[in-house]
Amino acid sequence: MTRGAHGNDPLRPYDSGTMGWTRREATHLLWRTQFGASKADIDNALAAGLERAVERLVTSQPESQSFQRSDHLLRQVAEDTGNILDLKAWWINRMLHSANPLVERMSLFWHSHFATSDVKVRSVRHMAAQNDLIRGEALGSFSALLSGMARDVAMLIWLDGNANRKRHANENFAREVMELFALDVGHYSERDISEAARAFTGWHVRNDRFWFNRRQHDFGQKTVLGRTGDLDGEDVIALCLAQPACPRFLARKLLHAFVTIVPREEDVGALASSIRRHDFHMAPVLRQLLLSQLFFSPSARHALIKSPTDFVLGAYRSTKSSENLRQTARVLARLGQDLFAPPTVKGWEGGRLWISSSSLLQRTNFVADLVADHVVPINSEPKRPERLVQYYIDLLLSGRADETASDRLVQYVEEGARKPGARTRGLLHLIMTMPEYQLM
Amino acid sequence: MCHHLRNPRTLGHLLLLCALIPLIQGQGARGGTLAESLPAGALVYGEVSDLGKVLGPLQKSSFLSSLLTLPAYQDLQATGPYRKVDAVRRLLEIHLGYDLWTAAEKFMGGDLAVALYPRPNADQPDFLVVLRVPDAEDLAHLRDRIDPILTLLDQQITVTDHGDGMERMELGEGLVLAIGSDRLIVSNCHDRINDMVTMGVGAKSASLAQDESFMRMEEALGTDHLARLYLNTELLKSAGDGRLGLPEKMDNPLGSLLLGGILEQVARSPYGGLTLDMDGEGFQLTAGVTADAQALGAGYACYFSHLADTAARTPLRPDRTIGGISLFRNVTDWYGQREALLQAQLLPGFDKFESGLANLLPGRDFEQDILPTLGPRFSFVAALQDYSHLDGTPGVQLPGFALVVELARPKEGAELLQLFFQTFSAVLNIEAGKQGRQPWILDLQTHRGVKITSARYLQKPSGTRLPMVFNFMPAAARVGDQFVISSSVGLCRDLIDYLQGATDAEPRGTNLALELDFAAVADSLDLNRDFFLARRIQEGRTPDQAQQDVDLVLQVLRYVETLSLTTRGTDQTLQASLKGTWQ
Structure with missing residues (x-):
């Protein structure tokens, strides 16, 4: 479509032919849609062109045999041990190595949206099952996802489904459906919540499965969001989806x-x-x-503050470091993004809240550990200081560093350690602790 | 007489050397140990004899050849450091005229000794390294082969002859190499070599083998070993702060229970000795000191079974045993003497422990009412599980564990432990309920006339990969004067079978006995292969690399058969012995 056909529509297609499809655009796309980008990722996206690069992200790509094997083993061991740290490791492996990174990114988005915590659920199998539900609809239907969530065992434990009985309706789930899952504050009344809660009565868990407890379901007349009838949970979800x-x-x-x-x-x-x-x-x-x-x-561009997963996994991917998955889960928790344990029912609010004096220090410490212990310098990196600095500014900052910063980095490389490994580590440490690197 | 190597050796020089050879060989000749030809007063002495007989079979072993085919070894071969080492090896082999295995067999077929001596007013000790080869011709051959090197390095290396039959080469930085007919000596001190040589020509200086503490070590540990190590602890103490750096009291209660009394005996012994023996079927490593348990004081009697004229029992071996440990520890005395045995900062922890225990055993005093019902012999055993308590198996198959306590007052002790078991199970049930897991009910069953109290689930868990928690279904039973607490009812039944049969006792004085069956360890690892693969992947390995890692560990485990450790005391000695067997 041409620009004229869309007028001022903000969603009109970006004209890469005229506006450019360079490493910067490719890096911008990849940092927002996966967890960091290696040089090879950027090269591939650049070669594919914008449309094909996006198509690869939003359509299902086959996973490698190696990934399938590690994914199977990591998931299995998490369910076997019942240790949530193992489930975190499994998901981090998916975020890092799946051929469908946007699915993982959207899974994390929905995990924060439906914010269910193992701190209360205390079951790896239930948390894993919810994660599967989310992943299945990560790029699929939100209505199917919301409907599935209403019957999800982890969600029912999290929001006290078994306490929702016809004589004592528990409003937890109904309130979150309206406030946090579908509508936001200001688009429903307290009466809508209490009536909707009645619609979800009897949606219980029995023997680790969803169970419709007819004896505890309120089959009476309810009025929710302006509609009256013998409404059940599905009706409430449909009414919410129908709201502008x-x-x-x-x-x-x-x-x-x-x-x-x-x-x-x-x-x-x-x-x-x-x-x-x-x-x-x-x-x-x-x-x-x-x-x-x-x-x-x-x-x-550079308008988002990197979440801990973007920051940590992006650093791994960019530097091709080997990673200890369980250790990474602990690092993410220290940085404020403990997977499967969002801080509140609102999930991670993100944005500026990702950065505090404490978390910034933690990020710096993470980078220090990373470059000291894990980074393997890339053999093909340029030898000349100016080119070496530009190489890493392009890779890590999407080319965004002012001249002064760039000059200081070149000076550091020229005057710093003679050994290429130590030189690169020092340079990476400096770049990854720059304010610009906190953005994407 | 000093000269550079470029100067030709005179016939007279050679004749003199030949004349002195018998003198050099006279001291410490084949059959004697090198300690007889080393000066007395060594701080540390280590000796290896006839290592060649071990190296030969190792070179031909299937274990080594299979190790060399491992992918990890192939990867290692591609690394820079490996290539450098390999290049040096090839250079050496070309120069020597035979490969390093042959060189090792030739030169290590004799004796190699290292001794450290105190050097007055210096931080670093003097050292003497002596290599005695079985065939003097091999050393002569080596001497010929290094001649060109010495010629090339004549500015750096000075050769001197003191007329004592030892050709000495100053290698720089105070290092001296002396070559005799059948031996080669390296030291950082001329005088030490002189002392050694003058011993050989009849001087009256004493040898290390005549040191009082060395003789006591030989008396306790024997002389005929593949390798041995001697520490003169008196000299080491006087070289340090007089305490060998050992703490006066233990800072860890578990360490104190398992190893208490040993360090204290080491600190008081005039020597520390270590011997190693090896053959095609296994090895034995023995450490020994002189010991007088009674001299340590009454507080330490709890550690030593010979004072009670008894011994720890032989580690238990029910079906599918992976390993076990048996201990002699008079825990009542140990607990009562804790202020004398442990560091003061640990003591509040005991008070806290007693307060916590009071909730489980109300109205009872742990020290006065509970501990005296227990005897001094404990056994801990780990075994593969049969999972008869499940319809299926857990995804991670943990071994079953059991503690067997000998009871001094069987009826009273068993009732107290039974009460503890039931209360503890109830507490765990509350915790299980909090976590949404199935709680246990306590069940009573009889096996071979013994009542077993065991936990079980209302519904028998079924499935192919059950959660790990289903490895645990604890059980308790009294078998005569013994009480069994087990993590699974299957192991409890196996132990009843075992304990009702004849059980062996270790020799008098055994304080600790440990056994590990590596085939069972390997089986356990193999059963949980997926778990270990996942752990390696979590650590950053690829699935293929993880597979190689696990295969390597399994291969090594399958090569080893058993490992056992015992500590045993007598009125004069305390020894620890580690034995291993392999295929």
């Missing part, structure tokens, strides 16, 4: 995750329309967003 607030709520969160921490209302509206048009199917919505002018606009 629902796609706007999701659109705002998607823009917050993929574009900017301060989305404009017109951008929210445009993406909400796309969500509604695609009937809450995420793959076409994300395809449109990732190919849009909005996604590549100057205000969207």
